[in-house]
Amino acid sequence: MSYTYDYPRPALTVDAVIFGLDEDELKILLIQRAGEPFKGSWAFPGGFVEMDETTEEAVQRELEEETGIKDVFLEQLYTFSGVQRDPRERVVSVAYFGLVKPSGLRMAAASDAQDVRWFAIDQIPDLAFDHREILQVALKRLRGKIRYEPIGFELLPPEFTMSQLLRLYSNALGKPVDKRNFIRKIKKFGILNELPKKRRDGAHRPATLYSFNGEKYRQLKQAGIDFEL
Incomplete structure (x- = not known):
């Protein structure tokens, strides 16, 4: 009708x-x-x-x-x-x-x-x-x-360098990221797996590769720990 x-x-x-x-x-x-x-x-x-x-x-x-x-x-x-x-x-x-x-x-x-x-x-x-x-x-x-959810890892390849992660956050936030403070915070959460291999990142010495530990993030979330960078 x-x-x-x-x-x-x-x-x-x-x-x-x-x-x-x-x-x-x-x-x-x-x-x-x-x-x-x-x-x-x-x-x-x-x-x-x-x-x-x-x-x-x-x-x-x-x-x-x-x-x-x-x-x-x-x-x-x-x-x-x-x-x-x-x-x-x-x-x-x-x-x-x-x-x-x-x-x-x-x-x-x-x-x-x-x-x-x-x-x-x-x-x-x-x-x-x-x-x-x-x-x-x-x-x-x-x-x-x-800044409050690890959605940036959805944009990165499965294996990435710390420089790639820093560039992503700096680009997404539209401003430079304090490198030392950022690395300290991200490592504190324990959501990065350090891989036993390296990749040459530009003209610099080979850089350590990482992967995102989704299971660790879920554990932090269930425990009520805030993810904030």
Whole structure:
């Protein structure tokens, strides 16, 4: 049975803010719009929610359709409802964000996207709609979470150097990290496994490799010990 409403209703969309670590640099995934409005402009993957799907299903579908990337763990970020955010009509968007390792991902622009590309955080082009605002909210969430949860390890390879870890946190937080204090804190938690092998890190002497000890972190969490860097 269909219903007729006496008042207009806003349309509902979703947007996916995907962070990735590429060559030790934090980047964001953007698509170049193939149609109006903002044709040719860069934006987050996303689109309208269909009548028979949830916002969670919609954002995964749009991400796969426009970039080729699928099965990404996404966390709801915020609902953006500015009255003038979309020139077509009254549109409310539920934004999600996730963390991935770009290496090994197969990307292909399709659907409403004519291109898909990773951009460094400090080299973001002009964005369509209110996506600049969405990016700022996502960065704020990322910078808060990375200080209190070990989400940074989701961006690193299974084996990494301390320099890589430092660069990640400095890049994600948008400011230099005190090296000595950071290493002291991270080692105090015992969530790093020191591996019996080394890797040459640039022109310096071979660096010790580490891996993330997820089981140790879960034990700390169950014991009520706060992870804060």
